Each structure stands twice: as structure tokens, then as C-alpha cells.
Amino acid sequence: MAPPRTPKLLLTACLLFSVAACGGVNAREGSAAMGVGNPAAQPAAAQASGDLQFGANHRFASGITVSLSAPQSFQPSPAAYPRSARAAAFYIQVTNNGTDPYRVSALSVTATVAGKPAKQVVDATQGLGGVSDAGKDLMPGRSTQVTLAFAVPSDSARIAVQVRPSTGEPAVVTYCGDA
Numbered sequence: 001m002a003p004p005r006t007p008k009l010l011l012t013a014c015l016l017f018s019v020a021a022c023g024g025v026n027a028r029e030g031s032a033a034m035g036v037g038n039p040a041a042q043p044a045a046a047q048a049s050g051d052l053q054f055g056a057n058h059r060f061a062s063g064i065t066v067s068l069s070a071p072q073s074f075q076p077s078p079a080a081y082p083r084s085a086r087a088a089a090f091y092i093q094v095t096n097n098g099t100d101p102y103r104v105s106a107l108s109v110t111a112t113v114a115g116k117p118a119k120q121v122v123d124a125t126q127g128l129g130g131v132s133d134a135g136k137d138l139m140p141g142r143s144t145q146v147t148l149a150f151a152v153p154s155d156s157a158r159i160a161v162q163v164r165p166s167t168g169e170p171a172v173v174t175y176c177g178d179a
Contacts, residue, residue: 051160051176058173063098063140064165071159071179073152080123084151087121088179089128090161092146094138101137104144106166111150113179114157118150152179 052058054070071088080087092109096102111118122128128149138144152159159179164172 051174054175054177056175058163059097060165060169060171060173062102062165062169063096064102065093065095065097066163066165066173067093068161068163068175069093070177071152073179074126074149076121076123076149076151077125079125080121080128082119082121082151084119084121085154086152087123087149088152088159089147089149092148092163093143094146095143096138096140099140101139102165103135104138104146105135107146108164108167108169109146109148109161111159111161113150113152113159118152118159121149121151123149 052068054068057065057067059065069091071090073086073088076084076087090109092107094102094104094107109120111120120130122130128147130148150159150161156178158176160174160176162172162174
């Protein structure tokens with residue numbers, strides 16, 4: 001069993017990765033994990049810092065392909081948790097181009113806003129309840145869409161959204177932009 005501080009170390013590592021990916025640093029080391037030079041990724045997908053533009057496809061070695069829409073700003077309802085004046089919703093297209101069924105509940109999506117971890121907003125009133133059909137398998141050749149939202153400040157801010165097929169998957173793709 002891992003020591004109790006493991007989640008903090010993992011969160012710190014993810015935060016550092018997000019800052020490096022969205023900062024002005026040209027991070028080419030490890031860029032294969034982010035789709036640079038990957039023929040399955042859309043040709044103009046990579047930005048100068050190695051992250052992906054919203055809407056770009058990324059195919060992981062497992063055959064899972066993801067695409068993240070541009071953020072859609074909205075005002076969460078009073079029933080939303082956590083309470084936030086503004087949130088950004090993302091549509092994530094997940095396609096199983098592999099040979100084995102894929103458990104959608106394994107999808108790991110995290111975000112940072114201005115370098116700080118962002119909280120996922122759950123707002124059932126607006127149809128944001130997390131991963132739907134999470135217990136179902138996505139069969140090879142099939143696609144599904146997941147809609148998630150994260151709390152963002154009232155003013156426009158830089159957001160980095162990290163997507164990986166599962167929490168144990170070492171490869172991660174980061175989409176960056178303003179929300």
C-alpha cells in the first residue's frame with residue numbers, strides 16, 4: 001500500500017506538468033506522449049508549447065482517441081456544487097479504436113486554471129453529472145461523448161485540461177487555452 005502522501009505527490013506532479021505545458025516554455029521532451037509527431041493527431045493540432053488546441057484529436061497507444069471541445073462558459077445554477085460564479089464546460093469525444101472494450105469510467109480528466117487546480121462542477125440542473133454510463137464498456141469502433149465542467153474565475157483565465165484514458169496510464173494529453 002502506498003504511503004498517505006502519494007496523492008499529494010501525484011497532484012504536485014500533475015500541477016507542474018500543467019504549468020510547463022501551458023507556460024511559455026517550449027517543452028519538447030516527452031512530446032510524443034502529447035501527440036506531437038503522432039500521425040493519428042490532426043496535423044495542425046500542436047501549439048508552440050507542445051499542448052493541443054481545443055478540438056484536436058489525440059490517439060493513445062491503447063487505441064483510445066480523444067478530442068476536447070473549446071470551453072463553453074456558463075453560469076452554474078444555485079444547485080451546482082461547488083458553488084461558482086462561472087464555469088467552463090467541455091465536450092469530450094471518446095472513440096475506441098483499440099481491439100478491447102474500454103471502460104469509460106476509467107477516463108481521467110483534470111484541469112488547472114492559472115496554474116492552480118480547478119474543481120469539477122456538478123450541476124444536474126444543466127445536465128452536468130459527471131461521466132454518464134460510467135459502468136458501461138465502449139466497444140471497439142464505437143464513440144461516446146462526455147460533458148464535464150470546471151469552475152473558472154469571473155474574468156478570462158488560462159485553463160489547461162489534462163486527459164488520460166485511465167489514472168494508471170502514463171501518457172497524458174493537455175489541451176490549453178483561455179476560458
